[in-house]
Amino acid sequence: MCHAVENFRTFDPCTLLSPVPAVMVSCRGKADGERPNIITVAWAGTVNSDPPMVSVSVRKSRYSHGIIRESGEFVVNLVDAAHCEALDFCGVRSGREVDKFDRCHLTPMPAVGLSHAPAIAQCPAYLACKVRQVLELGSHDLFLGEVVGVQVREDLFDEDGSLHLERAGLVAYNHGVYQRTAEVLGFFGYSVARPEVLARRMRAYRP
Numbered sequence: 001m002c003h004a005v006e007n008f009r010t011f012d013p014c015t016l017l018s019p020v021p022a023v024m025v026s027c028r029g030k031a032d033g034e035r036p037n038i039i040t041v042a043w044a045g046t047v048n049s050d051p052p053m054v055s056v057s058v059r060k061s062r063y064s065h066g067i068i069r070e071s072g073e074f075v076v077n078l079v080d081a082a083h084c085e086a087l088d089f090c091g092v093r094s095g096r097e098v099d100k101f102d103r104c105h106l107t108p109m110p111a112v113g114l115s116h117a118p119a120i121a122q123c124p125a126y127l128a129c130k131v132r133q134v135l136e137l138g139s140h141d142l143f144l145g146e147v148v149g150v151q152v153r154e155d156l157f158d159e160d161g162s163l164h165l166e167r168a169g170l171v172a173y174n175h176g177v178y179q180r181t182a183e184v185l186g187f188f189g190y191s192v193a194r195p196e197v198l199a200r201r202m203r204a205y206r207p
């Protein structure tokens with residue numbers, strides 16, 4: 001049974017899901033010598049584990065839309081706080097008018113498994129994707145991408161080989177605001193972990 005309460009405001013139906021990752025999606029057309037481009041995307045998500053798949057939703061009006069559609073490739077670059085300004089810039093200027101790699105002092109590098117779309121060398125990690133489906137949803141077209149290659153910067157690994165992505169200071173997007181993800185509150189399954197496991201694991205997150 002539900003009770004009406006007074007300390008809430010009712011919104012029209014909208015996409016308030018928060019926080020979400022804000023990522024820089026890089027792409028390049030198929031023709032020789034095409035300039036690579038970057039579009040900032042907040043409507044991105046993990047959609048399948050096997051095969052690994054992610055989605056990015058892009059309006060038809062974006063310059064990147066045509067590039068991704070034609071090349072069938074895109075790269076999802078995770079963004080750290082040091083590159084938040086570039087993240088914002090790539091979301092407010094179009095590649096039709098400006099070379100965003102150049103303007104943001106970013107370097108394109110080959111992405112594992114792809115022929116056209118480059119990754120961004122300054123980002124701590126990327127997912128190289130091949131487009132498997134395009135769903136026309138209304139305002140946005142959803143590109144379903146199969147992840148065909150992943151690279152993560154060396155300094156985010158411990159000596160034992162474990163990945164500490166939480167140390168990258170990744171940017172989250174929270175209803176119009178960028179935030180740095182910082183404090184570790186727990187880890188997957190910590191609510192049921194034995195006390196000695198909890199203490200040992202948490203030490204690794206608070207060095």
Ligand SMILES: Cc1cc2nc3c(=O)[nH]c(=O)nc-3n(C[C@H](O)[C@H](O)[C@H](O)COP(=O)(O)O)c2cc1C
Binds near residue numbers: 037059062091140
């Ligand atoms: C934080 C942020 C998130 C954005 N998310 C999306 C998105 O998910 N999909 C989209 O089509 N545009 C999104 N945009 C807008 C595009 O990034 C923006 O229109 C960009 O200039 C398009 O670049 P392009 O024309 O070079 O492709 C976002 C912008 C910002 C600042």
